[in-house]
Amino acid sequence: MEMFRLVRQWLLPLKSMTSKSNCAAVDLDKCYAQMNQLVDKAAKLMKEASTKMRLYDTKGNNTADLVTATDREIEQLLIKGLMEHFPDHVYIGEEGTGGAATGRKLTDAPTWIIDPIDGTTNFVHGLHYTCISVGFWLNKQPELAICCNPMIGQKFTARRNCGAYMNGVQIEASGQTELEKSIILNELNSANFEPELMAIQMGNSQKMLEKAHALRTTGSAAMDLCLVAMGAADGYYEFYPHCWDTAAGVLLVREAGGVVIDPAGGEFDVMGRRVLAAATPQLGEQMVKLLGDMQIYHARDDEPASTN
């Protein structure tokens, strides 16, 4: 399996990758170079803001405002920077910098899907599971991905069919096929707190706890996907994440040899607000089976007026 993957990578032309779409040919090399540069700039900003955050915290100022300002600043830096080079592309950012965050269907057009700070609560508190997430999609599939966590100096990158990397070193999902030996990641999202949804959420946790090796909660969907991609965790599922939380991570996991599907077993839909990532298809199947019909469906990101 390992040999096959290595051979496949050698055979692919890596030099200059362009792709056709409904728009003019998209220069993926250029897209990646710009995206990389801008993420590095944004990462510096994020690190700086994090030190200021602690000051604000102890002085009792309004941290909610400060974090929103940083979110917006980072998103603007990224989207305006990309727009300079790619004015015809579509931009979906959590803060709405490039147009409405929700209510737009994913098309074949080159589309940037951006979360300026994923794991905002962690960021506010100074807990290190937080990152910038940028995904580039073309013809409705992910082509480029970068997740950058400047708190602990971890930058995850992937290009379709070129493997996944952390800080330039290739990473692989764990290869784990058994749920009993797996670390599973999940989040206790406040959107799932009303009694019926809470019962489903906790019921699923209980089932996983009984079967899996261990359960972990980090507070960041994008970091959860990164952890599966690097093989530190074996599976992750969540009923809630927006497209900007998963648009990059899905490619990282797949390029690392893992799978990303819908928690009910079907195909992953980046606008569906549901995700299940696993080291292997077998593990993914076991997780799907365990979740069974205890599913949660939130308003889709491509439907108008998503308020979650």
Place this chain on the structure above:
Amino acid sequence: MADSVDLGKCFEIINNLTTEAGRLIARNNETRQEFVCKSGDIDLVTQTDQDVEKLIMNGIRQHFPDHKFIGEEESSTGNGVNKLTDAPTWIIDPVDGTMNFVHAFPHSCISVGLKVNKVTEIGIIYNPMLEQRFTARRGQGAYYNGRRIQASGQREIGKALVVSEFGTTRDEQKLQLVNENFAKMARKVHGLRALGSAALNMAMVALGAADVNYEFGIHAWDVCAGDLIVREAGGVVIDPAGGEFDIMSRRVLAAATPELAQDIAKELTQYYPQPRDD
């Protein structure tokens, strides 16, 4: 007795030993590990656990042949009961977060505390994978990679970030209780995290990155260093029911402030793990 113990020398020696042990752990964390089940269930131990404990104990014995040890692996190999005396006693968890370590999840650490006359004088928690080193000496403050740190000062439960664990037992009653507490906490606090290392959870409270840590089922070696580091950072460590912390009770609640600690204690459904560590 404390005056005849050179605490400065103790600190220097354990600091160096943890660095050495850290290299061993970081190297072995590169690959997923073989493990054995300890007390059945999913309480794991690896060769690295044992190697690290040996490295630290031998290193200390060279300089302080009379000092005592309460170590995680010592306990599990049948020495069982650990009675704490006034003698200088090192309380060691060679790899806290072994489950994470086995999976190459970079969130585990060495945790070492020194008690003299039953008072914790020195505490070190070191995660070599992410280079996070927390240290404290009684009365001298708490430090993170050489920088002085303080707990967050958070008093309000609604703004608190809580770290806890799902635990290493599959006992149904315990699991239900863990879940029940999680569900209760989730609704009241800013956020809930489960990262897999008791010692690092306490370190996060000392750092101010988390505001509360509570857990039922931990051992003395998981919390000895953390207890000192949190208090030296200005936080509090109590029993989860609101009373005084008892290091052998297998229960801990650390928080940024006394008010927050008591509010959390009021919310928790209590659990008393048996047997105690003594």
